Amino acid sequence: MQDAFSVIYHVRSTPKEIAGRAEAIALEQSVELPRAAVRDPHIAENILARVESIAPLGDDQFEVVIRLARATTGDEPAQWLNMLFGNTSLQEDVLLVDVAMPEEMLAAFIGPRFGVEGLRKLVGAEERPLTCTALKPQGLSSAQLADLCGLFARAGIDLIKDDHGLANQRFSPFAERVARCQVAVEQANAETGRRCCYVPNLIGSPRQIAEQVRLCRELGVRVVMIEPMLVGMALMHELAASDPGMAILAHPAFGGALRIAPALLFGKIFRLFGADAVIYPNYGGRFSYSPQTCKALAENLLHPWGGVKPAFPVPAGGMQVDRVQEMLDFYGKDVILLIGGSLYMAGDALLERSRTFVENVQKGGAR
Template sequence: MQRIQAYYRIESDAADVERKAQAIAVEQSVEMPLAPIDDAYVLENVIASVGEIVALNHGQFKARIDYGVDTVGDDVGQLFNVLFGNCSMLPGVEILDVELPPALLARLRGPRHGINGIRKLLGVERRAITATALKPQGSTTDKLLQLCQAMAEGGIDIIKDDHGIVDQYPHCRFAERVPALQRCVREVSARTGHKVIYAPNLSGDLLNMLKQLELCRDEGVEMVMAPPMLMGPANFNALVEQCDVPILAHPTFAGARRIAPELLFGKLLRLVGADGIIFTNYGGRFSYSLAQCTALAAASRAPWGNIAPAMPVPAGGMTVERVPELLATYGADTMLLIGGSLLEAGPRLRDRTQSFVDSVAACSAGG
């Protein structure tokens, strides 16, 4: 029988940890007292079981819980439901990691393009990928267009919308913004010979996102961005199914839950089909440590059955000056996303963008 193996950090004293792990196993599988269950199928395939429990530091334990693969079926939402549904509300419990049987990996599929697809699209074989964001929300389409042009001429690879730019402003409608910005990157790419891609931010409910995706397809947009934790992983996965270009996962709203970042960004978002995974970089304004960031980047690229590697995209408070350090940390199979720090250059936006691009090229050549 195939089992899903999930690992949880449990705060407990030694005497109680077995009972607490058992409570999670019951909560996340049958969620009822075991005594009245007499169905042989349920007893064998549905009730989760507790595996190895190892002590960590300071009243913390790591417990493995094994779930029947049938409990998930081929429903990505149900995978999250089984792994961390109700137990997300238990005190002192965090999910650390998961191992999935090959049959489930084959059904869920993961990134459709991944690192290789993004490299091929850009025609960039070895160096790290450069990316930036259009900001601030509330700007007119014309203003974003000016920024886009300067950054494209600076030689960047990917220009994405800020995730706060949805379809809320009459002066910056998705239906006008996306064709205008796509024309801009196409024109600059043709003129300079350097391929620049624009990645619009999809928003609203899934039905609206699918309509936006249709417009992107009509305009020849070659990459899109969407927020898996805000829209729900099953809906992100449904979007991936309909999307024929690489998709970037934005981390907004991800921090509201007790899921280890290495697991969430390194494995689960890859599993639901993100080709590039934006996460908040160490040493910036967010809370992930260097160790967490390198672990999640490694996880996003590690061999994993049939699941293609996803491109790690560190972001958040990064500067051009940090490029050598960041590339030493993450290596070349990385997309560096620098937004605000480029925009700070104001009228020198094109030059600052070019410094970013040159720095990545120089570091990659030296590596």
């Protein structure tokens, strides 16, 4: 098997059973037959997956590396995911941890169209960290959300995104909301000279999302958000491949439903499938990610990886304004800080709190 790639799993097993367990994963992720039933020499040599290594991790946990044939993926994103973790994802003792591919295989994927450099140019921030907030809560009218957009843009927040719960509800229909919010941000930019971007949430069936993309293009939207785990990672890849002229911000909703390590799912797979920036739960907030997981995830988004452009890490989830410097010390300049609730807690002083957020990021990024 010469044209192949490696997939890394963590497997819960006893030392006595791990060799058989690893062999079962290799069979399940390739031919779905007992080895003795594979009688064709070509398939046995070039298609049947191989156990590359088994290493103990302690406490009946093992790292298992499986070698898979590239030919089985068809160089198609959804099938690639199927080969990585299709049937095996149904087995509770296995966690998908990482993947290693040759550069020529990476070239089959789109990767970020804009990436870190392109997003920086889009908002006019060549060096500093970027800022982001979310329009909340559900239940506000399109006009109320547009007012918030204008306020955040006048405060200088770079990316003003829909909350991931905003869809096409009666209280704020997609077409009406996007039109109003886009105008509000454009008007604020005209007043301030900034390049803040409104980021609408694309969600629905593939046909509905195609119509939403068309509308966003017509209205001059420059960045969109999508939840790949809800609408399909292959759909995000197809959106990036269509080169819509809009950067893609990927949201992690439903990302905890599978046993895939966050550093791989959000840090590598989302990037590979076309996300220019990836939101994920930051440590010390509403979620339980550790600093080590967040660091590994951010590094996977940014590290050199063949011809795949780097993507922005977007730590979020209960972030506080008073933690800005801590986050900048942790992540460095190539980061988008997403803060929502901590701003809204300011009440009538929302504009002032938002300006403080922007100023703190600019000052901290200059250190």
